[in-house]
Amino acid sequence: MKQLTVLSGKGGTGKTTITASFAVLATKAVIADCDVDAPDLHILLHPEVIETQEFKGLKLAVIDEKACTECGLCREKCRFEAITEDFKIAPVACEGCGVCTVVCPVNAIALVERVSGHAYISKTKYGFMAHALLSPGEANSGKLVTLVRQNAKILAEKSRSDIIIIDGPPGIGCPVIASVSGVDAGLVVTEPTMSGMHDLERALRLLEHFGVPPLVCINMYDVNKDNTNKIVSFCRENSIKVVGKIPFNPVVTEALVNVKPIVTYASGTDVAEEIAGMWKRILSTLK
Numbered sequence: 001m002k003q004l005t006v007l008s009g010k011g012g013t014g015k016t017t018i019t020a021s022f023a024v025l026a027t028k029a030v031i032a033d034c035d036v037d038a039p040d041l042h043i044l045l046h047p048e049v050i051e052t053q054e055f056k057g058l059k060l061a062v063i064d065e066k067a068c069t070e071c072g073l074c075r076e077k078c079r080f081e082a083i084t085e086d087f088k089i090a091p092v093a094c095e096g097c098g099v100c101t102v103v104c105p106v107n108a109i110a111l112v113e114r115v116s117g118h119a120y121i122s123k124t125k126y127g128f129m130a131h132a133l134l135s136p137g138e139a140n141s142g143k144l145v146t147l148v149r150q151n152a153k154i155l156a157e158k159s160r161s162d163i164i165i166i167d168g169p170p171g172i173g174c175p176v177i178a179s180v181s182g183v184d185a186g187l188v189v190t191e192p193t194m195s196g197m198h199d200l201e202r203a204l205r206l207l208e209h210f211g212v213p214p215l216v217c218i219n220m221y222d223v224n225k226d227n228t229n230k231i232v233s234f235c236r237e238n239s240i241k242v243v244g245k246i247p248f249n250p251v252v253t254e255a256l257v258n259v260k261p262i263v264t265y266a267s268g269t270d271v272a273e274e275i276a277g278m279w280k281r282i283l284s285t286l287k
Helices: 015-025 041-045 073-077 099-103 141-159 174-180 194-209 225-237 251-257 270-286
Strands: 002-008 029-033 048-056 060-063 109-112 115-124 127-134 163-170 185-190 214-219 241-246
Touching: 002 015, 002 174, 002 194, 002 270, 015 029, 015 041, 015 163, 015 185, 015 251, 015 270, 029 041, 029 141, 041 127, 048 141, 073 099, 099 109, 115 141, 127 141, 141 163, 141 174, 163 174, 174 194, 185 194, 185 270, 194 214, 194 225, 214 225, 214 270, 225 241, 241 270
Parallel strands: 002 163, 002 185, 029 127, 029 163, 185 214, 214 241
Antiparallel strands: 048 115, 060 109, 115 127
């Protein structure tokens, strides 16, 4: 079983659009959407949820009003200002650090588990899918990403799938690290802009740090061919394989408006053909 993570140093490069097309092109694949803060792969793949799991992240402080003497120590020591003047807990502000439980002289405060989001196991017309959604204001997105990947691995083993295709979060933070650790390759989707080139280098450094073999796709490469050539030269100098150069085509926007992967909405177009060719090159690299 192989694992491929599609990532980008910034949002809006076409990462999820490409991942959805890979899901269509792959055979016996499991898809995992690890962008748990703002998942959108489901919009294109239309999954049918077959199992829902509660995700419990940070704990929440709870004050026993009958036992509380309102001495004010908890409010004084809480660095997150999560305790109101009338000695109530503000759930969005509480980080579950437990300081209030330690300083309370009458043991009127306790930490309890709270549901911070949900993980889903679903079925699409292209295969099984693991995904999740973190509740607004909640933390521990990296931990939820790990749960999504665990679910994907279980699904792949049960269905005897050959590959897990992971749609990683944008950026290089904790959830991205959780989505790339231990995978067989990381495909960085970039665009020929100054910000795209800068964020490409950040993403490649992240993959290098964790020992993940890098691949690069340049989306809308023909918008600025000078910058595209700079990216290609940079990759060549660093022995990084450029597996795809996708041209600009308004049909991609049409496909998104119609909530369909581009390879199904406009098969035969230059964009769809390049994505299909890129998928074959990635499979060859993984093998």
